[in-house]
Amino acid sequence: RRGELYLYLHWQFLARYHLERLSNDLGEVPHLNLYNPYETGHVSNLHYYRGASFPNRDNQHNFYHEENYEPAKEYEILTQRIAEFVDTTKDDYVDAVEKLGNLIQGNVDSHNSRFYGSLDHVFRQIVNEGRPYGKYGEVLPSSVAHYETSIRDPIFYSIYKEIVSHYWRLGENYPEYKPQDLHFPGVKVESVQMPEGLTTYFEYFDSDISNVVNVETHGDSSDELVNFGRNSQHEGHSFVVKARQVRLNHKPFDVVVDVTSDKSQKAVVKVFVGPKYDENGKMVHLVNNYQNFFELDHFVVDLVAGVNHIKRNSNDFSFYVDDRTTYLELYQKVLDAVQTDYKFPLNQAEAHCGLPQRLMIPKGKKGGMPVQFFFMVYPHHAPKVPQHSTYDHVVSCGVGSGSRHIDALPFGFPFNRPVKHDFYFQVPNVKFHDVKIYHKEDTTNVV
Template sequence: MTVKDKQKEILTLFKGLTSLSHTPLPEAERDPRLHDVGILERGHLFSCFHEAHLHEAQELYELLWEAKDFSDFIHLCKQAREIVNEGLFVFAVSVAVLHRDDCHGVRVPPIQEIFPDRFIPAETINRALKADLQRGDQDVVSVEIEHTGNIIDPEFKLAYFREDIETNAHHWHWHLVYPANWRSDFFGKAKDRKGELFAYMHQQMCARYDCERLCTGLQRMAPFQNFEEELEGYAPHLVSLVSGAPYGTRSEGMHMHDVNDVDVLDLIRWRERILNAIHTGHVTDYNGKEVKLDEEHGIDILGSLIESSHDSMNKRYYGSLHNWSHVVIARIHDPDGRFMEAPGVMDDTTTSLRDPIFYRLHRFMDNIFQDYKHRLHPYTHDELDFPGIHILSTTVKSKVANVIHTTLKQDSLELHHGIPLKGSVKVKYEHLDHDQFDYSIVVDNKTGKDKHATARIFLAPKYDELGNRIILDEQRRMYIEMDKFRVDLHPGKNTITRSSDKSSVTITHVPTFDELEAGIGVGENDSEFCSCGWPSHMLVPRGTTRGMKFQLFVMLTDFEKDDVGGSSQAHLCSDALSYCGVKDEKYPDKRAMGFPFDRTITQRFPTQFSTHNMSFTDIRIQFVEAKHH
């Protein structure tokens, strides 16, 4: 069976899941292997933050992973589709497809086309359904997306970021590649530094969010601090077509309450225990043994504790701070279920980024990770230096040197694969985008030998809300990773040129349902990490119409010291390796994620901090209003 044939089989599993027609599979006809699934009723909203939901999803994806061959796998999937909850089915089948060896080269279709109702406001879906009924003989019907708020709410200025379709899809996809309850011993495949990657990927989301806040004239966010505080409101304007229920709205001034499975006091207790572990320098595992939070593994151990993944050293004691915080906030409007309201968007990885509280909650988590990092010594000159390597200049080459232009671009999302319609209906929307640019880095290699280096590129705002220069220790938490790549340096002068569209953070294009059906983007040699990666159109912050000053940081480190060894050069699924790692291999960088900005910096400004192998360059990001015809 060819990869393209397999792809077609896989696509049929994901079509029309919001359809109202469903005939349950009689018990007698079910494959006995599926007897432990089907607990979460169909029509309910599945959450991979909810312990019971996650456990059932794990049962299913492990069972699918163990299928004898591809046809047995498809047989089980087809039966499971008729038995299990719709959202749980998509999650579990997607995890299995991403990890089965006989599915190499096969892609999971975009989640925004499977469940468009999680990404498109209910008002727009309603207009699309009406337009479909009145379509006449049109091949394609188009509707414009509705706004979900207005300028009375200052947070509306950031709707373009929070509600970006592909950014939300990235978050869903990351949690497929790194499921919380992945059992390395069962699969025989370790997820290298999974806890650290959880901490880093979410820290980067917060850094990007704060950059965007400054771009739009807002203050940086105040982290969520206290479990009794009154929270800001949020109305998602989403209605689930699977459940028929709207995602819950949080009115201004509500605060967290106990839910059926967990108390707010539990969350407070877990936080205190994790902080106590950081302050004493060790965690206590299931057997009562003390495990040191050392420089190499400490952040990874803490990431697993806080997310509460299968790798948590002691879930009974340290609990599940991240996952249950999501659930408790999602149920804030109906904590004990007396009104039978659906949870809010924080319950779901495809929708949680839409809510401003997501970023404040993750900044609170990041503050815990930073508390640990503060206890490590700041990097010494020797740890930062690459003797004999001098960066002479860094330039951003674009229409105007050291100026990057951003704008809003139009795009569309096809609905008919996810919603039963008479024909093609597209929703038109706008998203942020930027002009393509190149980095040009001039380096003098004074060692007299060929050297292998890792180039690390980051970007951060230079000034705060009040126009004051941000000191380096504050700025370091706003540095967003732009790229990381290997480069060879010959003796003497070298000019490194690197295009922005090669970024190790982003994924260039996610093939649509229609493209996958036509065999586009399907194949054994596909390098992108199974569609995991930050969307390329969101690589660069928005900037301002006058042009906002950012600092571009470039650092060259010794590849011999960075190399993890043993990894093949032709990685499978490795496009966005900074945020997604490399499939079934070690994370391709020995240094801490976010190095050199992951630890306290005692120097106030770049001139005091930088070594010859670094450069800080002032650039401007200018937002240009799009002219629609």
């Protein structure tokens, strides 16, 4: 499901970013037209290791110039070929989405990488706009050229809005989900209980950058951390170098879903959050809004006959990870384990991949930003390869294992296909719940 996952994750990136734009009174992510100037510039404030700054981009930047003629021509050809695949494929929906994602990404599963190339790579090549550096004509790539820095540039989202548009166009060629596709016979979501308002705030966070700062160590130092990377020292003693930044976070919250079932059975619970109003304060109906729902949680439950009281804390939501244990902390624990009776603990709760826990919900507004949570309970469809059966999730993300998935339904179900009749979602096992997100302007934990 490599291609499907590629499209789904970028759709979710766009949905989460859209919620953040609404928090700042901005609207839809702008489209990227290679033949018109791009309105939004970007100054990353990033520097390479030797001190050279990342290239900046001015407002109203024109990407269609002589150096980009060939990539732009390749973009046109690949876009036409992908559109032809979308309009002519006779595969069932799941297979078609899988093939489309592989073709666009140009990964190893693409069934004809020479013909379809990599639209993803061509897009990045066009908007990279690096600048010459050094006496040998080296080119410094911009932030978009690095996968680890590209999401800070607004143009990243415009690029993937164009890419994901092929996914939505493909979905138009298949029937929308009908009430019988969404209904779970014998199961009803009776109520949802959660705070009327969720709270976000900015907090200071200190990142340990000791191993990045290039300093000379003193060979006569007796400090036990003398061999710890590029360790900073003063008068023979090590000290830690930290960088402080302000980060978005939120207060944890509980969600309680009361579900009745006519029998004992296995089910899946999904939780999404989506906009209630657009940037102008106008209510947005599901028909025009389904693409903007961001998946928060997705887990399996064993329903019993009668009432089921399902309680979930936001800290337990799937897909999210806490801050990593720093390298310095790990190094110190290893030293303690070697020099004392201290036993190094294996933290089985520290995931290896996922979205930062603190970015789960958008910033919201001081007076509250209305959003709608979506809850759905549906039958569990066992995946072809049981989850976690081919890898140890404690030590690996399981990429390529084929056993990372909770169920066999398409990623993003039930919003993965166009919604043309929002009343189809008026089934007993579905519930929308309105909440406001309040942003507390006071920055916490200031030292």
